[in-house]
Amino acid sequence: MQRLGDADPRTAGPYALVGRLGAGGMGAVYLGRSAGGRTVAVKVVRPELANDAGFRDRFRREVAAARRVSGAFTAPVLDADTDADVPWMATAFVVGVSLHEAVAAHGPLPKDALLMLTAGLAEALTAVHGARVIHRDLKPGNVLLALDGPRVIDFGIARATDGTALTSTGAVIGSAPYMSPEQATGQPLTAASDLFALGSTVAFAAGGRSPFGDGGAAAGVLFRVVHTEPDLDALPPELRPLIARCLAKEPRERPTPREVIDFVERGDRTSPHEGWLPGAVAADVLAVRAVMTALPAPEPTRVLDPPTQDLRGGSSGRGPGRRNLILGLAAGALAAAGVGTAVALNGDGSGSDGGASSGVSGRPAGARSRPSGNDVTEAKVAWQVKQPxxxxxxxxxxxxxxxxxxxxxxxxxxxxxxxxxxxxxxxxxxxxxxxxxxxxxxxxxxxxxxxxxxxxxxxxxxxxxxxxxxxxxxxxxxxxxxxxxxxxxxxxxxxxxxxxxxxxxxxxxxxxxxxxxxxxxxxxxxxxxxxxxxxxxxxxxxxAHFALPPAGDRMLIGDTGHLKGLDAKGAEAWTQSVTSAAVGAVGRYGVVVDTSGTLTVLDPATGKKVWSMPGVEGAALRGGVVAANPDGSVLYALLADGDGGLTLAALDTANGTKRWTAPLPLDGTKSSTVRARLLYADKTLYRMDSTAVVWACDPADGRPLWKYTGLRGTDPANLAWAAGDGRLCISDTAATTVAALHANGA
Known part of the structure; x- marks a missing residue:
């Protein structure tokens, strides 16, 4: 963690740093460009950690592990300086989206894509194991989907097989749902451990969840990894025997990477080399590429503008030029070192020209013009602490x-x-x-x-x-x-x-x-x-969904295809088929937003519709698709506009009548998992946008009262928040920090 007020670096060796891609416990990852125009991802160690000799040694070992690996399905190290005042490492910039976010946004991969993914991961492990390295943390978040195949990234906890330790004692040893049984029980590892992780990762791509379940504490997940059989029902029949072998409890029973490749090559694929990604995922990758080709060259005299306060303890920089190049991307897509989710290359939250006019396509005639947000007061952090x-x-x-x-x-x-x-x-x-x-x-x-x-x-x-x-x-x-x-x-x-x-x-x-x-x-x-x-x-x-109306004695539960109402004794009162993206409760009503963007307010006792409204941004991150005033008479929601932006609306909960609407500053992304996040407390309506900027609005008319940009560029999936008692609290789970802002922003 950098301290409050520390500035982002402007350069790392020969690379100009044109924007922050993300941040994690070790440091931050930046988009870098060489004098010749080559684009790279640069991991820069946190300044205070650079003064820790033990940590510097650990970073040297990470660089050494990554340098040893070279292959078509990995992101190679291009340059590094582990002895610099602030150590850094540059890797090839992979234009892609992470497997984890691709599946979360668009669903499981089809058979042909699964086959190529399996072969590509095996090819990557061939290179990794050929360099006598065990990856030890192969998982969906460390797999990037590029147009020409998958890439394996992040060798932060890798270990050499020749006796050379590439991580320090006590370092994190993996991610529970994707660890092998021998890794979970602390036994000596061989390269076969990575094959178990390959099997779990492919099973996730086929079904959207770990084959051992994602629910419960890590200890419970590890218990299932060691003692239970995986759920492989979502896999196509052609792949089940192979993935079952990969997930064998005994390492010696698992196939080698070469055997995995041979298995896939013997299979029947429609198009094994071109157009392997589903259209929606390929479109996300092309969007990343479009941003990169539009990126202006670094300004010679200033790479990053002076920083604002950063809740994480870092800073929020602004890149060169005035084009808005904020694009919500998958975790790792812009960070070949495996850190971050969103790239903020301009980072002011405004449109490309500082704000759209009332004539923007998709906005109704006579509607309030979309503000830029530039004139909104920046809030101050009341306090910030590092948690253990x-x-x-x-x-x-x-x-x-x-x-x-x-x-x-x-x-x-x-x-x-x-x-x-x-x-x-x-x-x-x-x-x-x-x-x-x-x-x-x-x-x-x-x-x-x-x-x-x-x-x-x-x-x-x-x-x-x-x-x-x-x-x-x-x-x-x-x-x-x-x-x-x-x-x-x-x-x-x-x-x-x-x-x-x-x-x-x-x-x-x-x-x-x-x-x-x-x-x-x-x-x-x-x-x-x-x-x-x-x-x-x-x-x-x-x-998948829970909603507890604050008034009444009913409860709503459901998965992505069904919604049920429970009565005062927990019995099922009714059920209906609905492809819900989010479920909530306001006053005595239930609220459902389906995948088409239609918001429906219903009676939780009968499931009957009270009223509905189309055009709502419904995919919420960790809840918060709607908010309400204390008595539940006003429902606040986000409406999707034709220009890609959002409008905040106050609706009468009983009948859906609009009390007011307020266009919001563009945050520059249509990511379906982070845009709808609202919270009401202390006569303040809070919104967290897809770039992790927090806006405090007046619930009487939607007018912005203040904003907090110190988290801009953070992955919103790592931010927990709560409001009440006169403050807004935010926990950055990746940085293990908790901070508070006063409700008035002062």
């Missing part, structure tokens, strides 16, 4: 900011100082945290904090049972836990909310007598006063 671990949820209430990590909860005061902490292992639990992904696992009610948790396994019961831990918010005391014993579960996944003294918890089911065999999902309603189960609804094959 990732906090995927923050809660702000009662003078306390609660930060939840895997094994500990911290209560911070109004200055960001730790007031109290509660360690999960002290109470026999760990909290429902898996990786840095923001998720709803905690809620406040009656001055107490309740957190979804997993009870630690015992000799008599090896599973991670579903648990809720409660504690006093003001002092972290009076801690208790309540568990769900029947039916048998594998752990709590989410805590959708608390209403009328009941906590509603999403859990993963298992077969009785089995430690780690998921059989479905359910909703557990826990009475907080008695600490006993009020009701349980189970038998769902998948749970």
């Amino acid at each position: 671990a990732t906090c995927p949820q923050v809660v702000s209430a009662g003078g306390v900011v609660a930060c939840v990590s895997l094994n500990e909860i911290w209560g911070l005061d109004d200055q960001g100082r730790t007031r109290w902490s509660v360690k999960g292992p002290d109470h026999g639990v760990q909290f429902s945290v898996q990786g840095p992904t923001p998720k709803a696992i905690a809620a406040v009610d009656g001055g107490r904090l309740y957190v979804a948790a997993l009870a630690a396994p015992t000799a008599a019961d090896l599973s991670f049972r579903s648990t809720v831990l409660g504690l006093g918010l003001s002092d972290g005391k009076d801690v208790w836990t309540a568990g769900l014993d029947t039916p048998p579960t594998m752990g709590a996944m989410f805590l959708p909310g608390i209403r009328d003294g009941k906590a509603y918890v999403a859990v993963m089911l298992r077969t009785a007598g089995s430690a780690a065999t998921p059989t479905g999902y359910g909703i557990w309603a826990l009475d907080l006063a008695s600490r006993k189960t009020a009701w349980f609804h189970g038998g769902e094959p998948l749970l």
Whole structure:
């Protein structure tokens, strides 16, 4: 982490740095250009880490690992200086999008693409293993999809097979859903470990999820990797035998990369070399290429404008020229070192000419013109702290900011100082945290904090049972836990909310007598006063959506194809088929936005439509597709405009009448996973845009009150936020920082 006020570097060796691509725990990745015009991705170590001899050695080893690998399906190192005052490494810039984001945005890959992906990953591993290196972190986020095939990136935790350590002791050893059984149990690794990761990665590409499930804490996922069989149903029949071999528990039973390539070459492919990507994914790649070809040459006298305050502790630079070149891209697409999601090469959030006029195509006649946002006041950070671990949820209430990590909860005061902490292992639990992904696992009610948790396994019961831990918010005391014993579960996944003294918890089911065999999902309603189960609804094959109307006694649940209403006893009251992109609740109503962009307000008791409206931006990141005022009478949503921008609208919840509309500054991307994110608290309506700029708006008319640009360029998928108690709190899970801004921005 750079300190507040530190400037972005302007050069790294012979490369001019024309814009920040992303940032992570080690440093930042920049788009660089040589004097001859070559475009590269440059990883620059954080300045304070450069003074750490041990960390500098680790970076040298990473560079050494990456240098050893060269192949058509990897991103080679072009230059590096590990002895510079601030060490850096330049790699080939891959014009592509990450497999993880491509599948998230457009769904699983078709058969031919899967076959080429499999062969390409095997080709990459041939080069990696030929250099006597084990990658150790092959996963969808470290695979880039380019027009001419996949690329494997990020050798930050690689290890040589000749006895030369390429990571330091204690470094992160992989990503749980894609680790091999021997890696999960800390056994010595061979190159066969990467073949297991290849199998898991291809299975993800075919089904959109890890073959061992993504739900629950990392420990639970690793247990399934070691002890259960993978789910390969989504794979085409031609690939299942090969991927099953890759996922064999015994390393010696897995194929070699050459055997994988031979298997694919024997198969029947329609077009094995040209046009391998689905059209929608190829269009994303072409959009990246279009941005790069339009990129102006670096200005000779100034590469990066003076920085603004950066919540992460870094800075927010502005690239040369005045064209808006902000494009929401997949994780890793613009960072061959595997860091970041969005590129902000101009970074002012405005349109290409500083703001569109009222005559912009797609805007109705007489509508308010789209503002540039340049004249909106920049907010100040009230405080910022570095946390010992990732906090995927923050809660702000009662003078306390609660930060939840895997094994500990911290209560911070109004200055960001730790007031109290509660360690999960002290109470026999760990909290429902898996990786840095923001998720709803905690809620406040009656001055107490309740957190979804997993009870630690015992000799008599090896599973991670579903648990809720409660504690006093003001002092972290009076801690208790309540568990769900029947039916048998594998752990709590989410805590959708608390209403009328009941906590509603999403859990993963298992077969009785089995430690780690998921059989479905359910909703557990826990009475907080008695600490006993009020009701349980189970038998769902998948749970993707939850909504708890604050008024009434109903609940909405569903997957991407169905929506159900549960009554006051957890019984299914109705069900309907709907391809929902997001589900929410406002007042006594349910809200659904389908994949066509139609918002429907419905009666949660019957599922009947109250009113609907097309043209809504509905794909929300971690919830927040709509927001509402305290009494639920006004619903706030984002409307998609014809010019690619958005308009903020205040709608009457009862009938859909527009109270006002306010065009928003262009954030420059149509990414379907990050544009709709709203939050209401303290008479302020907050919006986080796709470039991670936060806007505070007046809920009376949508007028911007202030903005915070210190996070611009951060991957919004790594940002958890909460508002209330007079402040907005943001947790950057990648940087493990938590910061607060006052509701008035001052």
